[in-house]
Amino acid sequence: DVKVTQSSRYLVKRTGEKVFLECVQDMDHENMFWYRQDPGLGLRLIYFSYDVKMKEKGDIPEGYSVSREKKERFSLILESASTNQTSMYLCASSTKYEQYFGPGTRLTVT
């Protein structure tokens, strides 16, 4: 089975902290994605990557950056966390047709 793992299920950070969310997939997928999910807004795409060292902005990239140094790992970085970044963060990797999601990280910024 495809496995997408995320470093933490729950995370609490303070405003202004630098936050790293890690995602690892074990199926040698080229494509990886970061979404955030908020009540009433659904899933929104933050960034995605089609290959190592490649990245593309999604619909809401402001306040975020990403890193993909190895094929299996895609990191989401909050340079200076703010309270409006409190959310559920979901990572996914994909074949040509199917996206496989991780369990999510619920981040709270206080």
Next chain:
Amino acid sequence: DAKTTQPTSMDCAEGRAANLPCNHSTISGNEYVYWYRQIHSQGPQYIIHGLKNNETNEMASLIITEDRKSSTLILPHATLRDTAVYYCIVRVGSGNTGKLIFGQGTTLQVKP
């Protein structure tokens, strides 16, 4: 913005077929229709996808109208574990570059 319209919520009796409709009237000829579901506190799970023809797998069937402007996901024998939010998505782009844009989805409640 999502290119699909779904009812906000639906109920279904356990053991009966659940039929979830989706409108995608602006779909382009090379865009696929995807269905995902999300059970509470989990990441979304792929169910099925299709282009023109009806599709069936071990989880569900997908019926796409001839004009491709709407589709229906069918869970043939719904169980309580099928209670989830179901997302109908039109895939923007093609091949490896295709993005998924999630809308609000339909909350399906399967009742005993």
